[in-house]
Amino acid sequence: MKSKTWVPYAFLALPLTMYAIWVIFPIFQTFVLSFTNWDGVSPKFDLIGFENYKRLFSDPYFKLSLNNNVKWLLAFVFGNIPLGLGIALLLDQKFKGDRIYKTLVFLPMTLSFVVIGQIWSWMLEPRYGAINSFFRAIGLSTFAKPWLSDPKIVTYALIAAASWRQIAYAMVLFLAGLKNVPRELVEAAYVDGANKWERFWYVILPMLRPATIIAVTVNVIDSLRAFDIVYVLTRGGPFYSSSVLANYMYIQSFHNYNMGYGASIAVIQFLITFGFILVYLLTALRREESTV
Amino acid sequence: MRHRKFSLIFTYMLATLIVIIWMFPFVVSLFTAVKPLDELMSQKGLWLPPKSVHLENFKRAWTEANMKRYFLNTLIITAPSVLGALFISSLAAFALAWYEFKLNKLILFIFVGGMLIPFQMLLIPVYRFSVNVGIYDTYLGIILFHISFQLGFCTFFLRNFMKTIPRSIFEAALIDGAGHFTIYRKIVMPLVVPALSALGILEFTWIWNDYLWSLVLIQSDMKKPVTLGLTTLQGQWVSDWSIIAAAALIAAVVPITVFLIFQRYFIEGLTVGAVKG
Amino acid sequence: MRKFAVVLMVLLFVAVVWGKQTVVVNSYMSDPAPKQVFAELVQIFEERYPDYDIVVNTFAHEDFKTLLRTWLNSPNAPDVVTWFAGERMRYFASKGLLAPIDDIFDGGFDAYFPKAFFSSCSYDGKVYFLPQSWYWWGVYYRKSIFEKYGIKPPTTWKQFLDVCETLKKNGIIPITIGTKYLWTAAGWFDYLNMRVNGIEFHTKLTAGEIPYTDPRVKKVFEYWKQLVDRGYFLENHTAYSWQEAATFLFRGEAAMYLMGQFIKDVAPEDVKNDLDFFRFPIIDGTVGLYEDTPIDGFMIPARAKNKEGAKVFLKFIASEFAQEYFAKKLGRLAANKNVAPPDPHAEKGLQMILDSDGVMQFYDRDTNPEMATVGMNGFVQFMVTPGMLDQILENLEKERVRIFK
Incomplete structure (x- = not known):
């Protein structure tokens, strides 16, 4: 619809203004702040x-936090x-009470993270x-360990707590993906003599590709x-052994009076x-173009 | 056929085991909430079921901790935030889904990018902004922020849903001479209702569960939402786990109930939002 | 015309009702006991000064510390905030974020409070801090446990180690401590440093004038290490807040806790009378006896809207009546010098302070706030991995140079 070019902008005016004030502009402010000693x-x-960025590279706790983020990432993805x-595969089977499960x-x-943390x-x-x-x-x-006080295992304990929620998220994404797998295709493979494993590997998994990409990026x-x-x-x-970047940023900004340094983190x-984010957007948009 | 039966039993067993593991933390909190303090401390194991059930911890958490007020506050904040986010994002989504214009992709990109950024980036500037404009420590301030902050996800979500509606409907209406806003209001919005419900449920739980932003943008006890109230309580009753457990369960009750009732929408919301990109 | 009169009267009425001045007080007193007593004080104030409406917002301690800075900076600043005397107050005063309160004292600061308080309540000659109560630190212990094993409160380091050993042998955790929020470890550092190196050295160190790699600092950790290596501290102390660690003491699983008087705020009724304290043991007889005596109180932000109202309220808080009320109910020492110690326990505390050769506030109140966080992190790290001491001290030194440059 190229008839009136101002129309879409009229619809976008309010949402974009609000987004600019509370989200976009603050991002730039944080960039600016990271070059100050406020x-x-x-x-x-x-x-x-x-200066702040130089300091980051010699800051052992920054490296530690970054390192922990990598652990989180690997644990989440793999x-x-x-x-x-x-x-998802287990519960996707037809059995009585599957919905309750x-x-x-x-x-x-x-649940709120406050409640999860407390639990x-x-x-x-x-x-x-x-x-x-x-x-x-x-x-x-x-097997009884000081989960939260041993610097060597505390990060893994935190990851476990977070995963309690995060695995459920992945499950939901895959359950939705499985819905899009045509039954006939799986049945056809069954008729052709493919065993369970083959059906999963050669038929189902490729169909779950989009769900997988989204699950990984999320x-x-x-x-x-x-x-x-x-x-x-x-x-x-x-002493920072379970710190992650977001946490270190918060501690530096709001506990240690280093807003500028925190901003650089x-x-x-x-x-x-x-x-x-780029990967996410590109996959999301490219798939759309191929389907339109 | 025997093979099938065996596999079914196996499925049940495995699924049950997983659910038991998954429910374990809930059960522990429930046990903790109903045990009297001395039993909690003498029994040497939070996982053990209570010898006797004491429900007064819930009452104490509710009355002594002012949970009633916190609940009301959460409602006052959550309801307009959700409605506002849905309405305003539907405007943006409408523009991005139906019109071709130069900046379309870029604007979409900005909305989605904003929804994925580490939100800590916003903390300091948003706080300063609220203070300078005079909406710090007001319901309005936090509501406006919630609406804006959720616009990214909501717009992305609704736009994707609108994309699935056949274009011919929109074009036919235009040819019939309908105004753009009429099309938005009379034709597209009714079709989007299922997506709006799914999104609404999702946003409701998210905003209900918010902690960090209330911590930064609200200071009065009288305006604190439930999550903030819970942490205030943690500071007060640090070693009285039963009360905190009771309060935590109280705080969890509404999102869980909403989820149980509107489960279908909730899960649809999550998956449509993410997968149907 | 009559209509106009009615409107006017309604307006006047509204003005009178709304004319009540509001004074917003943000408070960190979130433990039930002090919260309650403070609420009572506020009520009494409102009865005596019906024109004022005091709104108290209570925050969990650790949240409060984080948020204070943002409040002080905001045009919406509360009118009164609770805080700590010493460097932690002066830091804000030096940034121009506090309003001076000299004019609330009829006859000057000295007419109300001990002269010794002036320096920690003032900055650049002006008073910015209204002291409400103060307290001492000591090694709190369970009398019943000590009796059971025939232990007498130790006075020297050697005796102290023996006490720990006896307790440990009998399956009691000698010393409980919860270091999740770090500052409890600073109590140990303060006392060990004051007992080993004296107050002058400690003052210079907290002022950032002495390197953390100084051999005298290392010596402090050697004593500390004796306790760590022998396993006298509660295991996994980094998982606990100070209150959670205190429950080990209350349940009788642990025997001692180096803590401020406010430990009594959270003790169950039946344990309160079984709690006593002794002075931190002497390590070097040639070094004087120095103590930590933190002062708690109130400040008025420079941007407070109702400074006049805030001052009226603080004037009330400074009064003998209010000070005594607060101190009596909580067993603390009132800052007001005309108020006697409320009970024998407090008398004992006061006597200990009077007998001492000098006092500090507390590590995180005496040193720069940023240094305090870094330092306390280092102390806790030392308590968990004492073998890394050199590395820890080098890091502290690096930070000291950067912070105090």
């Missing part, structure tokens, strides 16, 4: 060029996605926590901006994520 308190601050897919697995998706603090508490006391009760006390993005669980359960502690986080 402490979040003083009325004045100076432009200090790339752990949660296959698990989500597995559960799906509902129950999905339940954590509806998991009782799971992971070292002395009375459900996990440790359960292991002790069944005679497996070697998980990558979520793993890179992980914050709430970390903040509620450990605040990145003990946010910018780095943004730049890393941006690559994946």
Whole structure:
């Protein structure tokens, strides 16, 4: 419709204005802030060029946080996605009560991170926590670990708590993808003598490609901006061992009076994520063009 | 046929095991909420079922913690935020789905990009903006922010849904001489109702569950939503786990109920939004 | 005309009702006991000054610390905020974010409070901080446990180690501590440093004038390491907040906790009387006895809307009556010098302070706030991995140079 070019803009005026004020403009402000030494308190601050970014590269806690983000990413992509897919395949079969099962697995998706964090603090508490006391009760006390206080395992404990929710998300994405797999195709393969594994690998999985791509990108993005669980359960502690970029940024900006430095962390986080956002958009839009 | 039966039993067993594992944290919280404090501390195991059930923890959490007020606040914030986000994003989605113009792809790109950015980027500037404009610590301030912040996802979602509506409907209406806004209001919007319900349910839970933005944009006790109230409570009753557990369950009750009732919409919302890109 | 009169009267009426001045107080007193007492005080104030309406917003402690900065910077700043005396207050005063309150004291600051408080409540000669209460730190312990094993409160380091050993042998956790929010570890650093190196050194260190890699600092950690290596501290302490760690003491699983008097706020009734404290043991007899005595109170943000109302409220808080009311109910020491210690426990605390050779506030109140976070992180890291001490201190030193440049 090229008749009146102003029409779409009239519809876009209000949404774009609001989006610009509360989302787009703040992003640029954060960019600018990252070149300053503003402490979040003083009325004045100076432009200090790339000082903050230089400091990042010699900051061991920044590296640690980045490193932890990589762990989150790997666990989300190579752990949660296959698990989500597995559960989706299992529950996609026709059996009585399958909906109840799906509902129950999905339940954590509806919870606030504050509540999830609280619930998991009782799971992971070292002395009375459900996990440790359960292991002790069944005679497996070697598996009882100080989940939140041992710097070596704390990140994995946090990832587990987050995955409780995230796996359910992956499952839902795959369940929807499975709906789009034509039954006839699978049955045809069955008639042709393909076994279960072959049917999955050669027929179903290729059909799940779009769902997989979306699940991967969503998980990558979520793993890179992980914050709430970390903040509620450990605040990145003990001594930053479970910190992730978002958490470190928050601590630097709002606890340590380093708004400028915190902004530079946010910018780095943004730049890393941006690559994946591009992938997401390109796949989303390209598929659309091929179907239109 | 025996093979089929065996496989069915296997499916049941595996599915049940998974659900048990998945429900474990919930059950632990429920146990914690109904145990009296001394049992909690003497029993040495949060996973054990309570010896006796004490429901007064819920009552205490509700009354002593002012949860009633927090609930009301959450409603006051959530309802207009959801409605506003749906309405305003439907305008943008309408423009992006039906019209071809130069900046179409770029604007869509901006909306989606904004929805994926690490939200920490916005924290400082949004706070400063709210303060400078005088909407800090007001319902209006947080509602406007929620609406704007959700526009990215909502627009993307609705636009994708509108794309699935046959174009001929739109073109026929134009030829009939219908105005653009009439088409939006009378023709497209009624067709989008299923998508709006799905999206609405989704947005409702998200905004209901928001914690960080309320923390940054609200300061008065009288205006705090339920999530913020819960953490205030955590500070107050740090070692009294039963009360916190009761409060956490109270805070979870509404989103869970909404989800159970509108399950279909909820799941549709999540999948349509993401998969049908 | 009559209509006009009616409208006018309605307007007047509204003006009178709405004419109540609102004073917004943001408070971190979220533990039930102090929250309750403060609410009572507010009520009494409102009865005495019916023109004022005090709105109290309570925040969880750790949230409060994060949010204060943003409030102080906002045109919507609250009229009164709770806070800590010392560097933590001066930091904000130095940025021009606080309003001076000298004019609320009839007869000057000294007429109300001990002279010694002036420096930690003022900046550049002006008073910015209204002290409400103060308290001492000490090693809190369970009397019943000590009795059971025939332990006497130790006075020297050697005795202290023996006490720990006895307790440990009997399956009791000698010392509980919760370091999730870091600051509890700073108590140990403060005391060890003051006992090993004295107050002058400690003051210089917190002022950023001494490198953290100084051998004298290292010596402090050698003493600390003795406790860590022998496993005298609660296991997995980084998983607990200070209150959660206190429950080990309350349940009798742990025997001692280096903590401020406010530990009594959270103790169950039946344990309160079983709690006592002793002075942190002497390490070097040639070094004086120094203590941590933090002062809590209120400030008025420079951008507060109703500064006059805020001052009226603070004037009330400074009064003998209000100070005594608060101190008595919580067993703290009132800042007002005319108020006597409320109970024998507080008398003992006061006596300990009077007998000391000098006092500090607390590590995170005496040093630059940014340094405090870095430093306390380092202390906790040391408690978990004492082997990394050199690395930790080098990092602290790097940060000190950057922060105090």
